[in-house]
Amino acid sequence: MAKPGNGAVKDTEQDSRAMGLNVGWTVFSYLIGGMVAYGAIGWLIGKAVHVSILFPIGMLVGLAISLGFVIYRYGRQESMERNDR
Amino acid sequence: MIGEASTVASGAGGCHIFNGCGFPAPGLQNFDYKPLFSVGSFHFTKPMLIAVLCVLAVLVFFWAAFSRPKLVPRGVQNVGEMAILAVRDQILRPALGRRGDGYLPFLVSLFFFIFLMNLMELIPLFQFPSMSRIGFVWPLVFMVYFLYLFLGFKHQGAWGYFRNMIPPGVPAPVLLILIPVEVARFFIVQPFTLGVRLFANMFAGHLLLTIFMVATWYLMSFSAGLLYAAGSAFMVLFVFLLELLVDLLQAFIFTTLTATYIASSLEAAH
Numbered sequence: 001m002a003k004p005g006n007g008a009v010k011d012t013e014q015d016s017r018a019m020g021l022n023v024g025w026t027v028f029s030y031l032i033g034g035m036v037a038y039g040a041i042g043w044l045i046g047k048a049v050h051v052s053i054l055f056p057i058g059m060l061v062g063l064a065i066s067l068g069f070v071i072y073r074y075g076r077q078e079s080m081e082r083n084d085r
Numbered sequence: 086m087i088g089e090a091s092t093v094a095s096g097a098g099g100c101h102i103f104n105g106c107g108f109p110a111p112g113l114q115n116f117d118y119k120p121l122f123s124v125g126s127f128h129f130t131k132p133m134l135i136a137v138l139c140v141l142a143v144l145v146f147f148w149a150a151f152s153r154p155k156l157v158p159r160g161v162q163n164v165g166e167m168a169i170l171a172v173r174d175q176i177l178r179p180a181l182g183r184r185g186d187g188y189l190p191f192l193v194s195l196f197f198f199i200f201l202m203n204l205m206e207l208i209p210l211f212q213f214p215s216m217s218r219i220g221f222v223w224p225l226v227f228m229v230y231f232l233y234l235f236l237g238f239k240h241q242g243a244w245g246y247f248r249n250m251i252p253p254g255v256p257a258p259v260l261l262i263l264i265p266v267e268v269a270r271f272f273i274v275q276p277f278t279l280g281v282r283l284f285a286n287m288f289a290g291h292l293l294l295t296i297f298m299v300a301t302w303y304l305m306s307f308s309a310g311l312l313y314a315a316g317s318a319f320m321v322l323f324v325f326l327l328e329l330l331v332d333l334l335q336a337f338i339f340t341t342l343t344a345t346y347i348a349s350s351l352e353a354a355h
Contacts, residue, residue, distance in 0.1 A: 021342065021345070022341075022345035025275075026275075028278065029270045029275045030270055032270075033267070033270030033274040034266045034269070036269040036274060037268065037269035038265065038266075040269075062266065065262055066266050069266065073252055
């Protein structure tokens with residue numbers, strides 16, 4: 001029979017695995033989401049003003065925004081947790 | 086897979102290397118099936134038959150295991166309990182904790198249905214993963230997403246649910262910039278990746294198995310080609326074992342993400 005201590009460690013490992021999987025895919029979704037959203041906005045504006053370069057620019061801007069947000073949200077959270085230890 | 090590969094190869098007229106014919110490369114045609122029967126404009130195909138059989142298999146298995154449960158489990162009930170506990174301890178509890186035990190029947194059904202559907206690519210006669218047709222994946226994604234939204238609205242309120250998506254303390258101008266990203270992530274990218282991940286893995290696995298199967302057939306000849314055929318046959322075995330792992334892993338990932346979505350709907354994640 002497993003010791004209670006081992007069970008707790010196992011639970012924590014499983015918790016962090018589920019959390020890691022979720023955070024990983026959320027970060028990926030943010031990066032693609034930023035490109036999709038601002039790419040679409042850039043494309044729409046570009047279509048209206050006949051400047052096709054706005055589409056790739058929008059995608060890059062979206063990527064930069066989501067990258068900044070991911071660092072703000074998850075990077076900060078991780079560093080705060082590290083300080084707590 | 087074996088039957089399908091043979092069909093492709095025999096369709097090429099017993100085509101082998103050095104016979105002057107090209108490699109009958111498998112492709113999208115391997116994912117199209119002629120209807121088994123038709124009712125008006127509705128065509129019932131092999132992937133649909135596999136899906137129906139998988140639903141029945143999950144239903145019959147758990148009904149057989151728990152229709153007359155004994156205090157000391159035996160036989161099918163023993164296996165059924167192990168299956169349920171595996172989903173509870175590896176998927177549900179890590180994401181939802183004890184408060185999520187009410188969602189166990191849903192997650193168990195979802196996991197075993199997807200796992201069985203994936204596993205069908207390795208079972209002779211069936212040898213096709215229905216999840217490699219994206220039409221079978223979207224209903225699952227819509228169902229999960231509908232539940233995700235419904236639980237979020239129910240527990241946090243419609244306004245509170247969307248407000249909680251953005252972490253607190255974000256300045257108003259930044260919030261304005263973030264809204265399009267958040268909308269695209271939540272309504273487009275997240276459901277898209279949930280569905281496409283499962284579909285693409287099954288599609289690629291089936292194609293890989295078919296390619297090596299057909300290659301084994303094509304390279305078979307009384308010459309040096311036989312060595313290549315042996316190499317290809319080894320790859321069939323390797324991909325077969327790899328797919329066994331992928332089938333399980335994809336069912337696990339889909340169900341784990343569903344559990345984490347439910348968890349984030351039950352309370353705001355910051």
